[in-house]
Amino acid sequence: MRIDIITVVPDILKSPFEASILKRSIEKNIVEVHVHNLRDYTDLSYNQVDDYQFGGGAGMVLMIEPIDKCITALKKERDYDEVIYMTPDGVTLNQKIANSLSLLNNIIILCGHYKGVDQRVRDLFITKEISIGDYVLSGGELGAAVLCDTIIRLIPGVLSNETSALTDTFQDNLLAPPVYTRPADYKGTKVPEVLLSGNFPKIEEWREDEAYKRTERLRPDLLE
Known part of the structure; x- marks a missing residue:
């Protein structure tokens, strides 16, 4: 399996994949996890990826263009089974969803931030929206790490005793x-x-x- 995570704060996602089961699964080449900094896909000054929302209101919104560029670049290299958006109003993650996702080959996980993403991102690119609970985090990175953990531990060869996950x-x-x-x-x-x-x-x-x-x-x- 290959997992590509798109985020504006990639540093948050370093430690979860540098220890324990997730680290071993990567070292054993059972899974690949690639973290992409959304700021690498903007042409605006100061690497801007967010802007004020139309109609006014508090909070900044991630713009569609850098997200489009990142997802398009990834899709040119391979086919993806799912493009997942981590959002508190998505379907709540459960074991059945984790089991299903663990059977896939390639997935993209988009981490929301600030007030979320331009709705057109959700309309045009996202195939599944997932929440890890009825509460709001500063961004989707911790949720993405939780999702990856639930998926990866189910892949054959990750756990020393595969019946443990079952x-x-x-x-x-x-x-x-x-x-x-x-x-x-x-x-x-x-x-x-x-x-x-x-x-x-x-x-x-x-x-x-x-x-x-x-x-x-x-x-x-x-x-x-």
Whole structure:
């Protein structure tokens, strides 16, 4: 997979891809992540990429021309499956969306900033709009990093144990069951006996039951 991220503040996106699972996936050539500075695609003085909105109002708006130039340049090099815009009024990211996007080859992620982007960008170039929650950030960069993490960890070969991602919370519309590790008895609080039994069918049955109970208690909406 190749992911191209368009942003006006590329420095925000450095650290997420320089550690842990995302770093290893890039080093293993499983995924490519390229960050593009939108200011490299403007001919205006001071590398201007934003302007006041027509009709008045607070906040600056990212202009269409530099975004057009950047997306057009990328599309000349390869075909893209999706051009995603990170915006608080997009569809809320969930595991089903992440699963679907992880099967693609090439995607572009456009990070909004200031008051957003010229609506014509959304009308002409964007194929999917995604939010990471009902709140507003200073820009789409952190949302883009979250989206990349949810996608990349699902790609075969990224996790050392590929079944781990398949048993995550939300994969079956259930929350994950409780998990335990050593010691089996910590200051009188003990691990459930079934997990120490070695009876794997019983263990799986216990996990499924606990996952359902936890979901029913914490997120009953998932069961609907």
